[in-house]
Amino acid sequence: MPGLHAGIRSVIHVLPNEAWTGLLFTALLIEQLLNGLQLGVMLFLMAAGLTLIFGVMGLINLAHGSLYMIGAFACATVAAATGSFWIGLIASLAAAAGVGAIIEVAVIRRLYDRDHLDQVLATFALILILSEGARWLFGSFPLYLDIPLLLQGAVPLPGGGQYQLYRLAIIGVGIAVAVGLYLLISRTRLGMRIRAGESDREMIGALGVDIGTLYTVVFALGAALAGLAGALVGALQSVQVGMGEPVLILAFVVIVIGGIGSIKGALVGAVIVGVVDTMGRFLLPSLLALTMPASQATTIGAALASMLIYVVMALILAFRPSGLFAAQA
Amino acid sequence: MSRETTVNLLLALLLLGTPLLAAGLGEPFYVTLATRVTVLALAAVGLNLALGLGGLLSFGHAAFFGLGGYVAGILATHAFNAEPLFADIPATTSMPLIWVTAAAVAGLVALPIGAVSLRTSGVYFIMITLAFAQMIYYFAISWPAYGGEDGLSLSMRNAFPGVNTAKPLPYFLICYAALMAALLLFRAIEGSRFGSALQAARQNGTRLAAVGIAPFHIRLVAFAVSAMITGLAGALYADLNRFVGPSMLSWHMSGELIVLIILGGKGRLFGPVAGAMVFVFFEYVLGGITERWQFFLGLILLGIVLFARGGLLGLLSGKPRHV
Numbered sequence: 209m210p211g212l213h214a215g216i217r218s219v220i221h222v223l224p225n226e227a228w229t230g231l232l233f234t235a236l237l238i239e240q241l242l243n244g245l246q247l248g249v250m251l252f253l254m255a256a257g258l259t260l261i262f263g264v265m266g267l268i269n270l271a272h273g274s275l276y277m278i279g280a281f282a283c284a285t286v287a288a289a290t291g292s293f294w295i296g297l298i299a300s301l302a303a304a305a306g307v308g309a310i311i312e313v314a315v316i317r318r319l320y321d322r323d324h325l326d327q328v329l330a331t332f333a334l335i336l337i338l339s340e341g342a343r344w345l346f347g348s349f350p351l352y353l354d355i356p357l358l359l360q361g362a363v364p365l366p367g368g369g370q371y372q373l374y375r376l377a378i379i380g381v382g383i384a385v386a387v388g389l390y391l392l393i394s395r396t397r398l399g400m401r402i403r404a405g406e407s408d409r410e411m412i413g414a415l416g417v418d419i420g421t422l423y424t425v426v427f428a429l430g431a432a433l434a435g436l437a438g439a440l441v442g443a444l445q446s447v448q449v450g451m452g453e454p455v456l457i458l459a460f461v462v463i464v465i466g467g468i469g470s471i472k473g474a475l476v477g478a479v480i481v482g483v484v485d486t487m488g489r490f491l492l493p494s495l496l497a498l499t500m501p502a503s504q505a506t507t508i509g510a511a512l513a514s515m516l517i518y519v520v521m522a523l524i525l526a527f528r529p530s531g532l533f534a535a536q537a
Numbered sequence: 538m539s540r541e542t543t544v545n546l547l548l549a550l551l552l553l554g555t556p557l558l559a560a561g562l563g564e565p566f567y568v569t570l571a572t573r574v575t576v577l578a579l580a581a582v583g584l585n586l587a588l589g590l591g592g593l594l595s596f597g598h599a600a601f602f603g604l605g606g607y608v609a610g611i612l613a614t615h616a617f618n619a620e621p622l623f624a625d626i627p628a629t630t631s632m633p634l635i636w637v638t639a640a641a642v643a644g645l646v647a648l649p650i651g652a653v654s655l656r657t658s659g660v661y662f663i664m665i666t667l668a669f670a671q672m673i674y675y676f677a678i679s680w681p682a683y684g685g686e687d688g689l690s691l692s693m694r695n696a697f698p699g700v701n702t703a704k705p706l707p708y709f710l711i712c713y714a715a716l717m718a719a720l721l722l723f724r725a726i727e728g729s730r731f732g733s734a735l736q737a738a739r740q741n742g743t744r745l746a747a748v749g750i751a752p753f754h755i756r757l758v759a760f761a762v763s764a765m766i767t768g769l770a771g772a773l774y775a776d777l778n779r780f781v782g783p784s785m786l787s788w789h790m791s792g793e794l795i796v797l798i799i800l801g802g803k804g805r806l807f808g809p810v811a812g813a814m815v816f817v818f819f820e821y822v823l824g825g826i827t828e829r830w831q832f833f834l835g836l837i838l839l840g841i842v843l844f845a846r847g848g849l850l851g852l853l854s855g856k857p858r859h860v
Contacts, residue, residue, distance in 0.1 A: 268660050318843055324660055325594055329799055330842040332792045336835030344829055457671050457788065460664040468660055511679045518672035522653045525665065529656045 235369030240490040241483065242365075246375045248482025249382025253437035254459035255466070255474040256389060257430025263469030264405040264426050265320055270331035271311065272434055272459070273452025274338035279304040279435025280442035280451060281342060284351040293356035297439050304435020305428040307338075312427040317420070335453075343449045350446035353439075378440050385433065386475055393471065402426060406469065458485075461521050467531030476532060481517050488516035541854035545807040552578075552810065553713060560706040568705035569777070570821060574813045575712040576773045581797040581809030582719045583766030588795070589804030590727060591759045592739030596663045596791050597650070597670030601764040603677065603786030604646055605639035605771025610689040610781035612638065617692055632697040632711070632776070636769050643768025644761045646673075651760035655753055667788055674786040688782020695776055702776070712773050716810070719766050724806055726762070735759050767794070796838060802850030811849045 258272050282303035287296030311334065319327045355374045362370040393399035401422055404412040413419040438452065445451070462481050466473025493509030500508070524532065552571065559567035580602050587593040612635050615621070615628030622628050629635065654665045678686050694702045702708050726732045734755045737745045742752040775781040784790065793816070801812025819837065823830035845852070 262660065268663065315839065315843070324663060325588075325795070325799070325803070326842050326846075328594065328596065328663060328792075329795065330839055332796070333835040333838035333842065336831045336838070340829050340832035340835065344832065453788070457667060461668050464661060464664050464668065507681060511676055514675035514679045515672045518668050521665070521668060525653060525656060525661075530661065 232368065235365055236490075238365050239369050239371055240486055242371055242375065242379070244483035244486030245479065246378050246382075246482070247486055248479040249379050250437050250441055250478075251455070251458055251462050251482055252382055252475050252478035253385060253433045253440075254455055255462040255478050256385070256471055257433040258459055259463045259466070259469055259471060259474045260402070261427060261430045262463070264402055264409075265316075265423055266409075267316065267319060268324055268327050268331070269316070269430075270328060270456065271334035271338060272430070273456030274335055274342075275304045275308055275431045275434040276438035276452040276455055277342060277447075277449065278307050278338070279438030280353075280447040281346055281351065281438075282435070283439035283442050284353045284447040285346070287353055288351070293354070293443070296353070297436075300435045300439035301432045304438070305432040308431025308435075309424055309428040311431075312424045316427060317423070320423070339449050346449075348449070350448035351442075352446055353442040355443045374443065381436075381440065385436075389471055398422075398425070458517070461517055463531075465521055465524050465531055467534040470531070470533040473531055473533035480520070484520055485513075485517050488513040492516070539854075541805070541807075541850065544850065544854045548807050548810050548814070549717070552814065556706065556709050565705045568709050570817060572705065572709040572712050572777055574810075574817045575709065575716050576770050576777055577794075577797060577817065578810045578813035579712070579716045579719055579773065580767045580770035581794050581801075581813060582716070582723055583763045583768075583770060584794045585763075585798050585804065585809050586723060586726065586766065587760050587763035588798060589808065590732060590739065591735045591756055591763075593655075593756060593760060593763075594663050594795075595654075595666040595760070595763075596788070596795070597666030597668075598764070598767050598794050599786050599788060599790035600650070600670035600673045601643040601647060601767040602771040602774070602790060602794070603673065603781070603783070604643050605768030605773075606775035606781035606785045607677070607683065607689070607771075608639040608642050608768070609635050609695065609772040609775040610691060611683055613691045613695055614683070614689060630695045632695045632702070632772075635695055635772055636715075639768045639772035640765040643771070644765040647761040647764030648757070651757045651764075655756050655760065667791065670786065670788060670791055674783055674788070677783045677786055684782065686783060688780060688784070691775065691779040691781070694779060708777070712777070715769065715773060719769075720806060720810075722766075727806070731755070731758070798848075800838075800841065800848055802848030805848075805850045808848060808850055811853075815849055 254272065254276060257275075258269060261267055261269055261272075279300035283293075283296035283300035285296075286299035287293050290296070315330060315334065319330055322330075359374040359377050361373050363373050363376060365371050391399075393402055401412060401417055404417070405419070405422060405426075409419065412422075434452075437455070438447075441451075441455075458481060459478075462477040463474055464477075465480060466475070466477030489510070492513045493506045496505035496509045496512075499505075528534070552574065556568040556571035559565070559571070580598070583601070584595065584598045587595050587598075612622070612628045613630055616630045620628065650666070650669045654662055654669065657665060677683075683689050694708065696702060697711055700707045700711065702711065726735075734745060734750050737750075738752040738755050745752050745755070771781075771785060774785065797809055797812035797816055799812065800815045801808035801810065819834055820830065823833050827833065841848075
């Protein structure tokens with residue numbers, strides 16, 4: 209690959225100016241597309257848990273972002289103590305799944321036959337408790353997590369750019385999780401029960417499946433996915449209280465676009481949101497610059513780009529009020 | 538007089554009496570605290586119209602609250618700098634004009650948001666209203682003209698003809714009058730044909746459609762009126778703090794408004810008032826004891842949701858108003 213890369217570089221140098229800009233633009237475009245994909249994969253990890261929990265238990269869980277935060281804190285703390293990112297990653301899965309299971313048994317279990325208002329309020333209260341609790345334990349200063357040695361460095365892109373290996377690895381993890389979830393749900397006994405739970409909760413209880421345990425397992429699984437997402441992102445950004453909330457709201461947009469309860473919808477929705485958001489921020493300012501002064505275009509472009517995914521969501525809902533892949537009524 | 542009416546009257550008198558007493562004793566801090574209760578209650582009265590009467594669980598009312606606040610902030614800033622708003626339209630520091638503008642802007646923004654959101658129901662509605670509010674939040678953050686992330690400070694409180702608004706007590710009385718007017722409006726709507734249709738839409742939209750009233754239009758109007766009241770409260774809140782920032786638009790604010798209603802009692806006339814009193818009381822007392830007051834607020838809230846349904850008014854005046 210390095211040879212090929214050098215080759216492309218040397219070609220670039222002999223190209224005339226316009227073609228060079230074009231190639232540079234292509235490289236930048238590919239880089240941004242990958243960034244969008246990486247954001248999408250991250251959102252998928254969050255949205256898959258949310259949509260699974262809603263599909264099986266009919267519960268709207270605002271505290272999902274707190275589980276993301278817990279994963280990140282667990283990873284950062286354990287990685288700092290042991291010096292190994294990988295042990296931290298395992299710790300983040302364990303911590304998020306553990307806290308998820310505890311929350312499910314102590315609180316969430318009482319909410320399944322309540323209306324959405326009670327669910328929203330109780331999980332909102334959980335956010336206050338978990339956020340303030342995390343601030344209590346870890347303080348207000350952000351923690352930092354290093355990218356593991358194995359995944360440091362960059363990969364050359366066609367067109368002459370470079371791309372961070374770690375971000376590529378995140379995309380790989382996301383694809384692996386998507387495949388794993390697909391196999392889990394379509395091929396295993398647990399998956400069969402989850403599907404049965406989605407279509408008729410009372411019936412599978414009546415057929416002798418221990419529905420309480422199933423719910424705890426599904427909730428812990430969703431929590432572990434959120435924790436994994438938090439740990440992976442923790443190495444890209446700082447780890448701090450409140451980091452889960454923007455991601456949670458994007459994940460809501462994802463599952464609304466995809467259709468609540470549908471894992472496939474979550475995957476498609478996540479990629480749409482990730483790519484549209486990233487490309488909007490990248491392209492809108494330059495597109496606007498064609499019609500107005502550059503400084504103005506940057507400001508207006510940035511402001512419009514921050515609204516873009518919500519506009520896309522509104523458009524999709526105007527045509528498909530229950531999302532692209534509505535799972536059930 | 539029913540027991541709830543008695544409780545309501547007592548709450549109204551308590552809310553009026555406390556700051557009067559505090560002002561008499563020379564404790565302006567408590568007057569400001571009571572004003573905070575009043576303005577938050579007003580915002581929640583707006584939400585109560587959609588949530589309590591219409592059963593529309595909007596998780597995005599902070600958008601209208603914040604918009605109202607920004608209308609007040611932007612008009613006052615332009616007036617202070619003597620810049621016209623658009624081409625020739627002058628800005629203003631007159632509160633009545635600001636209120637009308639704030640309510641109008643909130644209502645006009647609520648119409649398209651409601652038109653899209655009301656195509657859905659249940660969890661979708663919750664998440665979509667939340668998402669639209671976030672859209673406005675991010676817009677406010679990334680738009681630098683009016684302070685962006687830092688928000689906008691008002692150099693002085695806006696003016697009300699014949700009243701010195703800079704003093705705490707007169708400003709409280711203005712807010713109190715606005716709250717009482719909103720409560721009267723709420724009761725008038727509740728008892729009107731429109732209110733009956735709205736409550737019928739909550740209970741069974743299909744039946745309402747069967748008697749020839751489209752639930753969508755009823756809900757949309759209710760959503761817009763609800764946003765207008767919350768927008769007005771936002772303008773008053775901006776003047777109270779002499780500051781407006783993105784935090785007024787944040788989803789925590791939306792959550793707090795719902796919490797106020799649930800603490801007090803959903804769908805009840807004075808539910809938001811009781812809720813705001815309890816909330817600000819908790820915030821103040823817990824905040825005085827510990828820096829970690831949000832932790833304990835969360836625990837209390839969780840306890841109320843899980844074990845004490847019906848809110849404070851349910852506790853004080855018994856029987857639920859609707860099943």
